[in-house]
Amino acid sequence: MTNLAIQIKGLTKIYPPDNRAVDTLDLEIKAGEIMALLGPNGAGKSTTIRAASTLCGFDEGKVVVAGFDVDTHSLEVRQAIGVVAQQTGIDYFLTGRENMVLQGHLYRMKRSDINSRIEELARYFELDSSIDNLVSTYSGGMRRKLDIACALIHRPEILFLDEPTLGLDIKNRKILWKHIDKLNKEFGLTILLTTHYLEEADNLSHQVAIINNGQVQVVDTPDALKNSIHGDSITVSFDDVGKNEQAFFHYAQQQSYIKGSTWEDNKLHLYVENGGANVAALMAIATENQAQITNLSLSRPTLDDVFLKYTGTSILETKEEEGDEWWKQWAGKGGNTGKWKSQWGAGDSAEDGEEQSWKNSDWLKESEDGKNIGTQKREEAQWQQDSWSGQQQGANKNDGSNTTDEQGSQQWDPSQQGNWQNNEWNKNKDGGEK
Amino acid sequence: MLADTWHLFNKYMRITMRMPMWTLFTLIQPLIWLLIFGQLFKDFVQLGDEDYMAFMVPGILVMTVLFGSSWSGVSLLREITAGTVDKMLVSPVSRIAIVLSRVLHSSAQVIAQAFIMLLVAWILGATLNMSPLYLLMAMVIVLLLGIGFAALSNGFAIALQREEPLVMIGNLMTLPLIFFSSALVPEQFMPDWIQLISAVNPISYAVDAIRAVLSTTPDMAIFGKGLVVLTIFAGASLAWAVTAFNALRD
Numbered sequence: 001m002t003n004l005a006i007q008i009k010g011l012t013k014i015y016p017p018d019n020r021a022v023d024t025l026d027l028e029i030k031a032g033e034i035m036a037l038l039g040p041n042g043a044g045k046s047t048t049i050r051a052a053s054t055l056c057g058f059d060e061g062k063v064v065v066a067g068f069d070v071d072t073h074s075l076e077v078r079q080a081i082g083v084v085a086q087q088t089g090i091d092y093f094l095t096g097r098e099n100m101v102l103q104g105h106l107y108r109m110k111r112s113d114i115n116s117r118i119e120e121l122a123r124y125f126e127l128d129s130s131i132d133n134l135v136s137t138y139s140g141g142m143r144r145k146l147d148i149a150c151a152l153i154h155r156p157e158i159l160f161l162d163e164p165t166l167g168l169d170i171k172n173r174k175i176l177w178k179h180i181d182k183l184n185k186e187f188g189l190t191i192l193l194t195t196h197y198l199e200e201a202d203n204l205s206h207q208v209a210i211i212n213n214g215q216v217q218v219v220d221t222p223d224a225l226k227n228s229i230h231g232d233s234i235t236v237s238f239d240d241v242g243k244n245e246q247a248f249f250h251y252a253q254q255q256s257y258i259k260g261s262t263w264e265d266n267k268l269h270l271y272v273e274n275g276g277a278n279v280a281a282l283m284a285i286a287t288e289n290q291a292q293i294t295n296l297s298l299s300r301p302t303l304d305d306v307f308l309k310y311t312g313t314s315i316l317e318t319k320e321e322e323g324d325e326w327w328k329q330w331a332g333k334g335g336n337t338g339k340w341k342s343q344w345g346a347g348d349s350a351e352d353g354e355e356q357s358w359k360n361s362d363w364l365k366e367s368e369d370g371k372n373i374g375t376q377k378r379e380e381a382q383w384q385q386d387s388w389s390g391q392q393q394g395a396n397k398n399d400g401s402n403t404t405d406e407q408g409s410q411q412w413d414p415s416q417q418g419n420w421q422n423n424e425w426n427k428n429k430d431g432g433e434k
Numbered sequence: 435m436l437a438d439t440w441h442l443f444n445k446y447m448r449i450t451m452r453m454p455m456w457t458l459f460t461l462i463q464p465l466i467w468l469l470i471f472g473q474l475f476k477d478f479v480q481l482g483d484e485d486y487m488a489f490m491v492p493g494i495l496v497m498t499v500l501f502g503s504s505w506s507g508v509s510l511l512r513e514i515t516a517g518t519v520d521k522m523l524v525s526p527v528s529r530i531a532i533v534l535s536r537v538l539h540s541s542a543q544v545i546a547q548a549f550i551m552l553l554v555a556w557i558l559g560a561t562l563n564m565s566p567l568y569l570l571m572a573m574v575i576v577l578l579l580g581i582g583f584a585a586l587s588n589g590f591a592i593a594l595q596r597e598e599p600l601v602m603i604g605n606l607m608t609l610p611l612i613f614f615s616s617a618l619v620p621e622q623f624m625p626d627w628i629q630l631i632s633a634v635n636p637i638s639y640a641v642d643a644i645r646a647v648l649s650t651t652p653d654m655a656i657f658g659k660g661l662v663v664l665t666i667f668a669g670a671s672l673a674w675a676v677t678a679f680n681a682l683r684d
Contacts, residue, residue: 053524075526083524087517093449105441106525150521 004064005031005158005190006052011061013047013214021047022058023214029207031157034184034191035219036205038198038303040313044214045194046086049160052192053083066157079107082151083160088143092136096127096146099135100153107154114153121149125179141172145179152183159183161193165200173197177204198303208303210310217310222303229301229309230259232275234282236268237295248291252282262308269308271301435528442527442535443542450543460505461547464498468555471618487560492572492644493617494555495548496637499576500611502544503584504604506536507591511600533588533676540587541580548576561650568647571657575647578664579640585671592678617641639663 006029013022022044029035037045050056052063054074063070066080090099097118104114122131125145135143144164151159164180165173181204183189195201201208202222209219218225238245249268253261257278260271272278275298286293299305308314450457472487472494513519522532552569556562587604594600612618614628615637621629632638643660646653 055520055524078524078526081524083520085517085520085524087515087520089517089519089521091445091449091518093452094445098445098448102441102445103521103525106438106522106527108437108526 003031005029005033005066006192007062007064008048008052009062011048011051011058011063013044013051013056013058020214022051024061025211025214025216027209027216027219029190029192031190032184032188033207034180034193034205035207035209036201037192037194037209037211038196038201038307039194039211040196043211045196045211046162047214048211049083049162049192049194053081053160054078055083079154080156081158081160082148082154082156084144084147084151084162084164086163086166088147090135090143090147090150093134095134096122096131096138096149099146100131100150103150103153109154117153117155121152125149139172140168141175144168144172144176148176148179156189158190158192161191163194163196165195165197173200180204198307202303210303210307212307212311218306225303225306226301229271229305231257231271231273231301233299233301233305234270234272234275234279235295235297235299236270236282236286236293238266238268239292239294241266244290244292247289248286251285251289255281255285257281260309262312264308264312264314269305271305435531435534438528438531439535439538442522442531443538446535446539447542450539457543457546458550460502461498461550463501464494464547464551465554467497468494468551468558472558485561487555487558488562488648489620489645490618491552491555491560491562492641492648493612493615495551495572495576495644496579496615496617496641497608497612498547498551499544499579499640500583500608500637502547503540503580504587504608506540506584507587507589507600507604508597510536510588510591511595511597529680530676533585533679534672536588537581537584537672537675540584541577544580545573545576548573562648563650563652568652571647572644575640575643575657575660575664578661578668579636581668582636582664582671585668585675589671589675589678592675611635611637614638615641616645636663636667 006027008025008027011022011025011027012020014020021042025044025048027035027048037048039045047056051058052065052070054070054077065077068076068080070077091102094102100118100121101111101114104111104117109117118131122128125148127142127145127149130138130142135146138146148159148161148164161180165176168176177200180191180193184191191204193200193204206221207219208222208225210217210225220228249261252258252270255278257273258270259273262269270282272282279296279298283293283296285291304314468490472490475486475490510519519532523529552562552564556564587600590603591600594603614631615635616624616632617637621632621638624632639660643657643664646656646660
């Protein structure tokens with residue numbers, strides 16, 4: 001195998017009549033690397049994975065996987081890859097072991113090899129005690145782990161993961177991250193994953209490809225992408241953008257500490273040198289121009305800022321939408337009503353036992369030490385601007401204390417700023433980098 | 435391909451064995467026909483010396499096959515929805531084996547159902563030729579008809595891609611095909627135009643062939659004709675389903 005595990009050149013997939021799901025997409029993934037395709041729903045992530053994994057044909061381009069052209073050597077490609085799709089695809093009325101045995105047979109493995117591989121993978125994914133239970137008794141997280149184990153049974157060189165943690169709660173998501181990370185580090189597995197979770201791309205991948213409208217906008221390491229945004233990110237929200245708000249923007253961007261700006265509907269994203277120190281100056285400009293600010297948040301640049309820079313929209317705005325219309329992708333035609341769509345719900349929460357094992361896991365210990373951080377990396381602080389806008393926001397509900405939401409953003413009032421700067425979040429900020 | 439088919443067939447059988455009630459549920463409608471219609475019409479239909487129950491049982495067997503195999507496509511759609519088909523397609527498994535295993539599983543299921551129906555008919559007193567050889571011959575016809583209709587159901591599932599129209603077509607097809615055959619009424623009682631349809635209806639050939647071997651006076655010529663027609667029907671349906679499945683992937 002060459003140093004490149006996956007090479008995609010000019011990939012174009014058109015769904016009738018003229019929907020270019022993927023449009024002249026180029027991508028290269030080195031062997032032993034984890035690459036995340038980060039993009040909103042409908043960006044073309046799943047189609048790219050389906051084309052590279054031989055699941056769907058394409059109209060133009062060339063895709064080489066593990067040294068084989070997917071068009072002419074699909075059987076060799078299938079032997080070299082493991083695929084975990086958005087739908088688990090495992091049979092609920094079979095046991096975990098039976099699912100894995102069948103998978104081994106489909107890859108023409110010998111029974112003795114299948115058996116030893118099952119023991120190995122069940123131990124690795126901590127499924128030993130439940131491997132002989134029916135899958136219908138598994139939690140969502142266990143099913144996902146079994147799904148990955150099935151995809152690995154034939155020892156593939158490359159693993160495709162299409163939204164691997166979609167529908168899982170944050171605890172199960174972290175457990176899966178741990179396993180995926182270990183698979184790459186310990187076994188040198190090349191992994192191409194799609195996600196619309198920023199933390200997932202940030203924590204897991206060596207390279208992130210931001211994909212939108214069927215094209216790769218930029219590829220780089222998560223750190224390099226974030227460093228490409230100079231300074232801190234300040235997001236200013238308005239109820240309405242009128243003359244006063246335009247005036248504020250006009251004067252603000254003339255300041256030497258403003259390094260860039262993007263409008264997103266009624267939100268203004270400013271990239272500011274030494275953001276913490278210059279917030280007050282910005283607020284003074286707002287007051288002078290009588291701009292009605294409803295919310296202001298200060299954060300270090302995240303992949304969302306990078307996403308915003310390259311696509312003009314925030315990925316967070318789109319993430320709650322329904323997933324790609326995969327049944328159209330499967331069929332390559334038709335299927336334009338929503339029956340199947342509604343059948344595809346979110347996953348389940350973890351079982352008690354699994355939750356306990358997560359609490360005791362190395363992953364969590366690493367997080368606490370600041371070596372390998374999940375959501376903590378996203379240091380975001382948000383000021384509730386009650387007094388400035390004259391509107392009562394939800395900050396009072398917090399009793400002035402800092403709270404953390406699932407995205408890891410921090411809500412606090414200005415009086416708590418000192419605490420925020422000295423707290424765990426700040427300590428972890430560098431340790432969390434890959 | 436044979437090994438792939440066997441492994442997948444095994445999977446479907448295992449799942450069926452874990453849900454035996456589903457196999458029994460599809461027997462309810464044919465049982466109602468056997469119990470109610472058999473009793474209702476036995477005094478009205480004059481068949482000479484022949485018992486109407488014995489005449490009706492082959493028709494009911496065929497009905498059982500139709501009701502049972504028309505679900506095969508629905509379960510294919512569910513497997514597509516669940517991602518199970520993708521999981522198979524991303525492996526080197528033979529594409530023909532995916533369709534073949536489903537069709538064979540459905541046929542095995544309808545053979546089991548046909549045996550249960552025969553047992554009930556025998557308990558109800560139908561005078562049938564229950565010698566093992568003739569029973570086996572009847573089951574060969576049941577198998578071929580099962581393969582044919584399960585393949586059609588899978589083919590329609592791929593063509594329609596949705597569950598509702600598939601179920602509707604299954605229901606629409608089943609009863610007219612039975613009425614336009616010699617399943618419930620001897621051919622000589624049918625109007626001419628129905629006789630014409632009956633002549634090209636594979637169900638008529640299946641019913642006649644089963645009736646020919648389950649009769650106390652077996653007729654090998656009728657059975658042979660049925661065997662040939664149904665082999666062609668099963669082969670053509672299977673070829674269409676496999677082609678539809680392969681075309682979908684490209």
